[in-house]
Every structure is written in structure tokens, then in C-alpha cells.
Amino acid sequence: MLEIGSQAPAFCIPNQDEVEICLRDLKGKWIVLYFYPRDNTPGCTTQACDFTEALPQFENLDAVILGVSPDTPKKHQNFIAKYNLDITLLADTDKSTCEAYGVWQLKKFMGRESMGVVRSTFIINPEGNIAAIYDKVSVRKKTKKQGVTTEVLHVDLVREKLQRLQTI
Numbered sequence: 001m002l003e004i005g006s007q008a009p010a011f012c013i014p015n016q017d018e019v020e021i022c023l024r025d026l027k028g029k030w031i032v033l034y035f036y037p038r039d040n041t042p043g044c045t046t047q048a049c050d051f052t053e054a055l056p057q058f059e060n061l062d063a064v065i066l067g068v069s070p071d072t073p074k075k076h077q078n079f080i081a082k083y084n085l086d087i088t089l090l091a092d093t094d095k096s097t098c099e100a101y102g103v104w105q106l107k108k109f110m111g112r113e114s115m116g117v118v119r120s121t122f123i124i125n126p127e128g129n130i131a132a133i134y135d136k137v138s139v140r141k142k143t144k145k146q147g148v149t150t151e152v153l154h155v156d157l158v159r160e161k162l163q164r165l166q167t168i
Contacts, residue, residue, distance in 0.1 A: 005130065010022070011097040016073050027127075032064070035103040038071060051065050066088050103119075104116070121154070140152070
């Protein structure tokens with residue numbers, strides 16, 4: 001199990017264009033590494049669109065956003081084209097990066113068990129250490145306080161945490 005402050009597991013996996021992206025090549029930058037189950041599913045689409053919309057704010061924080069799923073580069077290309085995504089998606093087809101980050105787990109859905117990606121996000125600092133962990137992520141969470149329902153976006157929580165981390 002990964003902990004805040006520990007070294008982020010190294011990876012080298014292809015992006016949607018089959019260009020290898022390695023953690024070591026991103027040293028010196030903040031990285032938002034988010035894991036999601038599959039392209040073209042409702043929650044995953046919402047999450048990718050939210051990160052794309054917020055991309056300029058993350059770039060202003062000198063942060064790179066990388067989405068990771070077991071889908072192929074070709075599936076990522078189709079997903080990006082369909083939703084006009086501007087973020088980089090990594091194809092962890094052998095699930096080694098998912099396993100290294102502890103997000104490839106046994107999941108239960110409608111009484112059935114299967115292995116899959118548990119939606120999770122990691123903020124990695126410029127030194128390559130894990131600065132924040134979000135597990136079992138809800139992309140958009142409705143909260144009710146004093147009779148008023150509000151929607152909290154995961155992408156906003158990550159951006160706000162990144163801003164706080166950069167001021168420490």
C-alpha cells in the first residue's frame with residue numbers, strides 16, 4: 001500500500017499515440033496521475049472531460065495530468081476524438097502500473113466479483129514522491145447541508161489540494 005511521502009512507483013507506458021511516457025522523464029513537475037476503469041463509460045467520461053476543462057488551471061500550477069486505464073492506445077485515441085479531450089491517456093494494457101499503485105483490485109458489482117481498476121488519483125511532487133492519495137474516487141459527489149444540495153467535483157478537490165501543497 002502506497003503512502004504519502006513514499007517514492008512513486010516508476011512506470012514507462014505508451015500514451016494514446018503510442019509514445020512511451022516515463023515517470024523519470026517528468027521529474028521536476030507536479031503530476032496528477034489518475035486511474036480509471038475504462039474509456040467511454042459514464043463516470044470515466046465525466047472525469048476525463050472535467051480534467052480537460054480544468055487543464056489550463058493545472059498547467060498554471062506547472063502540473064501534468066495523466067489518465068491511466070488498461071485500454072489500448074487505439075481505444076484512447078477514439079475516446080479522445082469522441083470527447084475532444086486534451087489530456088494525455090496512458091495505456092496500461094498489462095496492468096503493471098495499476099498493480100504497482102495498488103488500484104488493480106477485486107471489485108464487487110451486482111453480486112459479481114471481478115478484478116478491475118478502483119478509481120484513484122495520486123498527486124506526485126517534483127521530486128517523485130507521492131504528495132496526496134485519493135482512493136475510491138467519486139467523480140462528482142452530491143452533498144446536502146442545511147437542505148441545500150451541492151455538487152463537489154473531484155477535479156476541484158485535486159486542484160485545491162495541489163495549490164495547498166505548492167504553498168507548503
